[in-house]
Amino acid sequence: MTDDSYQLDQVLLVDDDPILVAVVSSYLTEGRVKKIYAANNGIEALSILYERCHEIELIVCDLNMPEIDGFQFLRRVHECGYSGAVAILSGEEHSVISLAKNVADQHELNVVGALSKPLCFTELDDVVATAKAGGYLPRLDSGSVLTEKQLRTALVLGHIQPYY
Numbered sequence: 001m002t003d004d005s006y007q008l009d010q011v012l013l014v015d016d017d018p019i020l021v022a023v024v025s026s027y028l029t030e031g032r033v034k035k036i037y038a039a040n041n042g043i044e045a046l047s048i049l050y051e052r053c054h055e056i057e058l059i060v061c062d063l064n065m066p067e068i069d070g071f072q073f074l075r076r077v078h079e080c081g082y083s084g085a086v087a088i089l090s091g092e093e094h095s096v097i098s099l100a101k102n103v104a105d106q107h108e109l110n111v112v113g114a115l116s117k118p119l120c121f122t123e124l125d126d127v128v129a130t131a132k133a134g135g136y137l138p139r140l141d142s143g144s145v146l147t148e149k150q151l152r153t154a155l156v157l158g159h160i161q162p163y164y
Contacts, residue, residue, distance in 0.1 A: 011128075037052070059077065
């Protein structure tokens with residue numbers, strides 16, 4: 001593939017499982033992402049992020065890591081001025097992943113997805129495509145109106161659930 005066909009330039013993958021990191025890195029570099037930075041803990045990830053904060057377009061972050069966990073990492077990501085997309089990756093129960101999304105939202109991070117382990121690559125593709133499209137939803141005040149694109153993105157990401 002040519003460089004123009006890549007969906008994202010730079011991604012930071014934060015997970016302490018070296019096999020998962022190798023598999024996901026290999027998958028993403030097959031025409032989806034030009035450069036992947038891998039960190040096996042939050043401290044290492046923050047070091048990379050402080051150096052390349054404005055270059056990294058997507059962070060994929062596990063919740064269970066040594067030194068600082070994913071929750072602490074998400075809190076500190078905001079401090080460095082990161083404005084790209086964030087995806088949560090975890091083997092935890094849905095309620096824990098939902099709590100992590102809430103923490104990220106409270107710190108005004110642009111959450112584009114929450115992925116469960118074992119990882120489904122089509123869901124990862126959706127996260128990459130959403131990050132590339134800038135499809136995360138901006139914070140809206142009450143009374144704000146969503147565009148059709150924002151509404152569709154919110155439905156795809158599970159931020160809105162229709163009830164009949």
